[in-house]
Amino acid sequence: MSSGYGGRRTRVAVVGTGMIAGVHARAARAAGAEVLGVLGRSPSRSEQVAAQLDLPRGYASLDEVIADAPDVVHVCTPNDQHHPQALAVIRAGINVVCEKPLAIDSAEADELVEAAQRAGVVATVPFVYRYHPIVREIRGRIADGDLGRVLAVHGHYLQDWMLDEDASSWRVDAGSGGLSRAFADIGSHWCDLVEFVTGERFAAVSAATDIVYPTRPAASGPSFSGSPDPDPVADASQRAEVTTEDTAVATFRTASGRIGNVVISQVASGRKNRLWFEVDGTRGSAAFDQEQPESAWFGNERGAQIVVRDPSLGAPDQRRLAVVPSGHPQGYLDAFAAFVADTYEAVRSGPDPDGWPEGLPTFADGARSAHIIDAVVGSAADGTWGAIR
Secondary structure, X not given: OOOOEOOEOOEEEEEOOOHHHHHHHHHHHHOOOEEEEEEOOOHHHHHHHHHHOOOOOEEOOHHHHHHOOOOEEEEOOOHHHHHHHHHHHHHOXXXXXXXXXXXXXXXXXXXXXXXXXXXXXXXXXXXXXXXOHHHHHHHHHHHOOOOOOEEXXXXXXXXXXXXXXXXXXXXXXXXXXXXXXXXXXXXXXXXHHHHHHHOOOXXXXXEEEEOOOOEEEOOOOOOOOOOOOOOOOOOOOOEEEOOOOOEEEEEEEEOOOOEEEEEEEOOOOOOOOEEEEEEEEOOOEEEEEOOOOOEEEEEEOOEEEEEEOOOOOOOHXXXXXXXXXXXXXXXXXXXXXXXXXXXXXXXXXXXXHHHOOOOXXXXXXXXXXXXXXXXXXXXXXXXXXXXXX
């Protein structure tokens, strides 16, 4: 892949060694980049995961990563590390991809947006569900007026990986993950996707949250299967008080006055990553299910139809992202690779966002998500409607 750096491949480094770090490394390779190495919590951990991911180097520190002068650094660490690590990378003049939530509060997220703008670097957040081709088909039809005026939006994002009272993760600890867990982790994806697809911005929220088990093990195991190993950092025999939510329900009022609603849960038995939304308009409705990402449901008063991804039909952005013929399924990893490829395209094109691919989620989108999370946490705490900045 020509990178704009003298014709060489884009050189990237990954900071983090959990499941999502492996996803980033695979997506970077799929996008044609040269992955230089990985940084973990210790030099030995870095070397271990570098070997498992077949990468040439395990870094000893973030300073070593920066000194290696990659074109892009992917930050895939626990949430409390996002701000200091991304800020260090930006100040070194290096482009950055940082996992969400961008920071543990909106003030830190805003600081990262401003720092990236000052440094003139590309800074993106992997809201990768935007990159399912059929999502772009729904977005295109809404933009073209096929659904009419948006009347309501509703849905959920359901998982079950925290269903067992003995399940735990670094995400449970508010010090590592922030004041919100379920909503910050997956509700942020739902909100970004719905705002992106509809063009409707959430202006206020009324939320309620619930903690279903008062304690969980104080161990920090992997968030999901797929990590190179469990990587525990605490004694699993010790239990800690849980202060971050397992479930959340949020009702939104949009800037145009319409209502939206979402149910978020990490204790929904049998649900793995069921991100689902429906948009209801004056002319029709559309629905998307991330566990069935190759199709969308469209309905109106005369009936309904299922529309399947097809690179020869539909919205231009849907066709751009549909890289294999219809009937050959594309999924999450394809969406992730497409996001990474668009990030690298932006890096090659330079700091002017006008030259970046359509729909690329940037640090501004990450900060937007952080403000929504803050408003949800505040509303759930005081039981009132809260404005979203």
